[in-house]
Amino acid sequence: xxxxxxxxxxxxxxxxxxxxxxxxxxxxxxxxxxxxxxxxxxxxxxxxxxxxxxxxxxxxxxxxxxxxxxxxxxxxxxxxxxxxxxxxxxxxxxxxxxxxxxxxxxxxxxxxxxxxxxxxxxxxxxxxxxxxxxxxxxxxxxxxxxxxxxxxxxxxxxxxxxxxxxxxxxxxxxxxxxxxxxxxxxxxxxxxxxxxxxxxxxxxxxxxxxxxxxxxxxxxxxxxxxxxxxxxxxxxxxxxxxxxxxxxxxxxxxxxxxxxxxxxxxxxxxxxxxxxxxxxxxxxxxxxxxxxxxxxxxxxxxxxxxxxxxxxxxxxxxxxxxxxxxxxxxxxxxxxxxxxxxxxxxxxxxxxxxxxxxxxxxxxxxxxxxxxxxxxxxxxxxxxxxxxxxxxxxxxxxxxxxxxxxxxxxxxxxxxxxxxxxxxxxxxxxxxxxxxxxxxxxxxxxxxxxxxxxxxxxxxxxxxxxxxxxxxxxxxxxxxxxxxxxxxxxxxxxxxxxxxxxxxxxxxxx
Numbered sequence: 001x002x003x004x005x006x007x008x009x010x011x012x013x014x015x016x017x018x019x020x021x022x023x024x025x026x027x028x029x030x031x032x033x034x035x036x037x038x039x040x041x042x043x044x045x046x047x048x049x050x051x052x053x054x055x056x057x058x059x060x061x062x063x064x065x066x067x068x069x070x071x072x073x074x075x076x077x078x079x080x081x082x083x084x085x086x087x088x089x090x091x092x093x094x095x096x097x098x099x100x101x102x103x104x105x106x107x108x109x110x111x112x113x114x115x116x117x118x119x120x121x122x123x124x125x126x127x128x129x130x131x132x133x134x135x136x137x138x139x140x141x142x143x144x145x146x147x148x149x150x151x152x153x154x155x156x157x158x159x160x161x162x163x164x165x166x167x168x169x170x171x172x173x174x175x176x177x178x179x180x181x182x183x184x185x186x187x188x189x190x191x192x193x194x195x196x197x198x199x200x201x202x203x204x205x206x207x208x209x210x211x212x213x214x215x216x217x218x219x220x221x222x223x224x225x226x227x228x229x230x231x232x233x234x235x236x237x238x239x240x241x242x243x244x245x246x247x248x249x250x251x252x253x254x255x256x257x258x259x260x261x262x263x264x265x266x267x268x269x270x271x272x273x274x275x276x277x278x279x280x281x282x283x284x285x286x287x288x289x290x291x292x293x294x295x296x297x298x299x300x301x302x303x304x305x306x307x308x309x310x311x312x313x314x315x316x317x318x319x320x321x322x323x324x325x326x327x328x329x330x331x332x333x334x335x336x337x338x339x340x341x342x343x344x345x346x347x348x349x350x351x352x353x354x355x356x357x358x359x360x361x362x363x364x365x366x367x368x369x370x371x372x373x374x375x376x377x378x379x380x381x382x383x384x385x386x387x388x389x390x391x392x393x394x395x396x397x398x399x400x401x402x403x404x405x406x407x408x409x410x411x412x413x414x415x416x417x418x419x420x421x422x423x424x425x426x427x428x429x430x431x432x433x434x435x436x437x438x439x440x441x442x443x444x445x446x447x448x449x450x451x452x453x454x455x456x457x458x459x460x461x462x463x464x465x466x467x468x469x470x471x472x473x474x475x476x477x478x479x480x481x482x483x484x485x486x487x488x489x490x491x492x493x494x495x496x497x498x499x500x501x502x503x504x505x506x507x508x509x510x
Contacts, residue, residue, distance in 0.1 A: 001184055001409065001411065002032075002182065002183050002184070003184050003185075004030045004031070004150075004184070004185045004186075005026070005029040005030050005031065005185065005186045005187070006019075006022055006029065006031045006032070006185060006186065006187050006188075006189070006395075007032050007034070007169055007185035007187070007188045007189070008031065008033045008034070008188075008189045008191060009034055009035075009188070009189065009191065009192055009211075009212060010033075010035060010189075010190065010192040010193060010212065010365075011033055011035035011039050011151065011153075011191075012136070012191060012193055012363055012384070013132070013135055013136065013139060013363070013381055013384045013385065013388075014191040014362040014363030014364075014385075014387065014388050015033060015035075015189060015191030015362070015363070015388075016033070016136070016139040016140060016142075016143055017139055017384070017388040017389070018189055018191070018362065018388040018391055018392055019031050019033055019143055019146075019149055020099075020139060020142045020143055020146065020149075021388070021389065021392040021396075022392055022395060022396070023146040023148050023149045024146065025392070025396045026148075026396075027147075027148055028148070029148065030150070031148055031149045031150070032149075032150045032152065032183065033143075033149065033150065033151045033152065034152045034155040034156075034157060034170075034172050035151070035152070035153055035154075035155065036154065036155065036156040036157070036175070036207055036211070037153065037154065037205075037207050038154070039151050039153050049114070049116055049124060049126060049129075049248045049249055049250050049377060049378045050103075050114060050124040050125050050127070050131040050250070050378050050381075051089070051124065051125050051131065051135075051378055051381045051382050051385075052065065052089075052116075052119065052123050052124050052125075052376065052377065052378035052379050052382055053089035053090060053092075053093050053123060053125050054086065054089060054090065054123055055090060055093070055113065055125065056110075056113060056121075056122070056123070059121055059122070060121040060123050062086055062087050064120050064121055065086045065089075065121075065123060066079075066082050066083055066086050067120075068118055068119055068120050069082050069086065069370070069371075069376045069379060071118070072278045072280075072371075072372070072374050072375070072376040073370075073372020073373055073374055073375075073501060074280075074372060074374055074500045074501035075372065075500065076225075076372035076373045076500055076501065077369060077370065077371065077372035078368070078369025078370070078372075081350060081368055081369040081370050082369075082370055084386070085368075085370050085379075085382060085383055085386045085387075086382075088386045088389070089386070092382070092385040092386055092389065093125060095385075096135060096138060096139075096385070099138045099139060099141070099142050100138045100142075101127070101134055101135050101137075101138035101139075102127060102134060103125050103126065103131075103134075104126055104127060104128060104313075111125055113125065114126050114253055114254075114313075115250075115253040115276070116249040116250055116253045116377035116378055117253070117273075117276045117277060117278050117279055117282060117377050118276075118277070118278035118279070118376045119253075119276075119376070119378075124250065124253075124377070124378045126250065128314070128315055128316070129248050129250070129313065129314045129315065130316055131381070132381065152174075154174070154175040155172050155173065155174055155181070156172065156173045156175055156211070156474045156477065156478075157170045157171070157172050157173075157192075157212075157215060158170070158171045158172065158180065158215075158412075158472070158477055159171050159215055159218060159219075160188065160215050160216070160218070160219040160356075160359065161182070161409055162219050162220075163405060163407065165220065165355075165356055165357055166356065166357040166358055166403075167187075167219065167356050167357065167358045168184055168185070168358075168405065168409055169182070169183040169184040169185040169188060169409065170183050170188060170215075173472055173474060173477070175474050178471075178472065180411075180412035180414065180472055182409060182410075182412060184409050186358065186402055187358050187359075187360065187395060188358065188359050188360070189352075189360045189361070189362060189391065190212035190215070190216060190346060190354075190359070190360070190361040190362070190365055190366075191212070191361070191362050191365065191384075191388075192210075192211050192212025192213070192363075192365045193207070193208050193212075193363060193364050193365060194208040194210070194342050194364045194365070195209065195213070195229075195339075195342050195482075195489075196208040196243075196339045196340070197433070198210060198339075198432065198433065198436050198482050198485050198486055199338075199339035199433060199436050199437055199441075200242070200430075200433030200436075200437060201235070201244055201336075201339060201433075201437065202243060202244060202338050202339040202340070203232050203243065203244055203245075203246040203338050203339070203340045204243065204339070204340070205243055206242070206243060209478045209481050209482050209485075210342075210481050210482060210485035211477075211481045212346065212361065212365040213226075213345050213346055213365050213484075213485060213488070214480070214481035214482075214484040214485055215481070216346045216356070216359070216361065216365075217484060217488065218484070219356055219359070220355075220356065221346055221347070221354045221355050221356045221359065221361075222346070222347040222354070222355040223344070223346060223347065223488055224344055224345070224347040224367045225343060225344030225345075225367055225373075226342070226344045226345070226485070226488040226489045226492045227344065227489060227492040227493040227495075227496050227503050228342070228344050228371070228372075228373050228374065228500075228501060228502050228503055229339060229341075229342060229343070229440075229489065229503075230279055230280065230283075230339075230341040230343060230375055230502050231279070231280075231337040231339055231442050231502070232246060232249075232283070232337060232338055232339075232340030233249075233258075233279055233282035233283040233286055233335070233337050234246070234247040234249070234252070234300055234333075235335060235337065235338035235340075236320070236321075236324075236333065236335060237296065237297035237334035237335055237336045239296070244338040245320055246338075246340075247300060247317060247333060247335055249377050250313070250314070251300065251302065251314060251317065252275045252276060252300070253276065254305065254310065254314075255302075255304070255305050256275070256300050256301060256302045256305065257274075257300070257301045257304075258275050258282070258299070258300060258335075259298065259300075259332065260289060260293065260295070260298055260299070261293070261298075261299065266285065266298075270285045271285070278374060278376070279340075279375075279377065280373075280374040280501050280502040282337075283337040283442055284442060284443065284504060286298050286335075286336065286337050287337060287442045287443060290336070297334040297335060298334075298335060298336070299332035299333060299334055299335065300332060300333040300335050301332045301333075302328045302329075302332075303328070303329060303330060303331070303332070307328075307329050310328070321333060337442060341364065341375055341380060343371040343372070343373065343375050343501075344367045344492070345361070345364065345365045345367040346361040346365055346366050346367060347366075348360070348361050348362075348366045348367065348368055348387070350368075350390065351390050351391060351393075352366070352388075352390055352391035352394065362384060362387045362388050362391060363383070363384040363387070363388075364384075366387065368383060368387060370383050371383075372500075373500035373502055373503060374500075374501030374502040412472075414472075417469060417470050417471050418469075418470055418471065419470065419471050419473070420466065420473050420476050422475065424466070425473075425475045425479050426475075428479060429479055429482065432459070432479075432482055432483060432486060435452055435456075435486070436452070436486055436489070439451060439452035439490070440452055440486070440489055440490055440493055442504065443504045443505075443506060444493055444503075444504065444505045444506070445505060445506045445507070445508045446494060446505065446507075446508070447508055449493050449505075450494065452486070452490045453487065453490045453491065453494065456483060456486050456487045456490060457487070459483050460484070460487060463480045463483055464480075493505065
């Protein structure tokens with residue numbers, strides 16, 4: 001039994017920011033971060049574009065950013081949440097700068113603001129094309145300065161411990177020793193990121209398997225709007241499954257054009273905003289074009305752009321393409337949509353509280369109401385920063401007395417069982433990813449969804465039986481979580497009868 005005051009599951013911007021603030025507020029209390037890979041591996045690290053924040057009050061305004069967010073969310077945003085998050089943006093940016101995060105500046109010495117799809121003004125604060133990595137670096141530096149924060153890497157949370165709808169901590173697998181540890185905590189924060197590898201073709205790192213949402217679901221927390229999956233329109237085309245390299249939306253904001261193989265600039269056929277339409281629109285249009293042509297990809301044309309400022313703005317993208325033999329001065333970049341972001345998740349209120357007492361959620365695993373049916377580009381890091389601050393203030397300003405437990409928290413029962421065959425896990429995972437891409441992708445229909453549900457229900461029964469009869473294993477639990485997430489997405493897609501934002505379901509007659 002390991003006692004801690006604050007247990008944080010996940011080490012992206014959401015979890016780390018909360019950890020720094022709560023550790024500073026309560027220097028005599030213990031803060032424990034568990035993360036299933038190394039401490040700097042998270043979806044945050046791969047965020048290229050930046051943070052959408054209103055900093056130029058002459059050209060921009062809170063109202064414009066609020067309107068852009070609501071338009072992108074297609075009528076399903078919580079307007080009070082949108083206003084709260086956007087108006088708090090400048091404070092959170094100031095905090096990051098004070099913590100040492102460095103953002104690009106223009107020749108006048110002010111912040112160099114980018115523009116992305118769905119935004120009416122330039123407002124994206126960035127660090128070249130590696131903004132997430134820079135923010136993660138700065139916050140981790142602050143984490144390491146706090147003596148009361150412990151970071152345990154290669155520790156996979158298996159399940160939450162609950163009693164009478166109250167979270168008491170979590171069971172966590174130490175992947176180095178294969179020992180299951182019991183963490184008892186006053187408060188638990190889920191900051192576990194996204195679900196990308198349920199689809200296989202994704203911009204997310206391999207750790208994005210929906211663990212926090214699946215654990216919260218098993219603990220009877222409210223889960224909402226899992227059908228709203230955002231597909232990024234421009235992932236570098238690769239025929240293999242796995243993490244796809246992202247070509248940031250900011251490249252189109254910089255002036256790049258989407259073209260078919262024969263050179264047609266097709267986005268203007270669908271939307272007056274052309275290449276800078278919102279992500280849901282661009283992804284759906286690319287999907288339509290590929291289905292019409294039978295081609296594997298479309299192309300992003302940067303050949304008309306001034307090379308020197310392009311390389312300065314997007315060094316990682318330029319070098320990655322160059323290493324693959326793509327000279328962006330002469331060659332078009334082959335791109336396809338790939339799963340990028342989940343707009344739904346664990347339902348939370350404006351203080352980050354879930355429906356389970358003492359359990360909070362923040363970042364991509366949470367459903368705050370900010371994104372509605374489709375997230376506006378670069379609003380995700382902003383949401384994580386604002387909500388981690390809201391959770392911190394709620395816990396710092398409200399005195400809590402934990403009720404006594406009705407029964408003792410028990411350790412995980414270990415018994416001698418055979419090891420799982422790794423081929424079973426890898427094969428079932430590949431089948432799951434293919435099923436989700438084919439039956440619950442960019443455009444869905446009830447016939448395919450019902451077939452997927454039937455298969456997933458069978459797999460869920462199978463995986464529960466497999467877990468009961470084999471040794472604890474990280475890959476097996478990830479697969480368990482992925483099947484749970486797949487079922488949530490499919491069921492909520494079946495339940496939704498109206499197309500909104502990133503959700504498109506066609507009516508197909510039997």
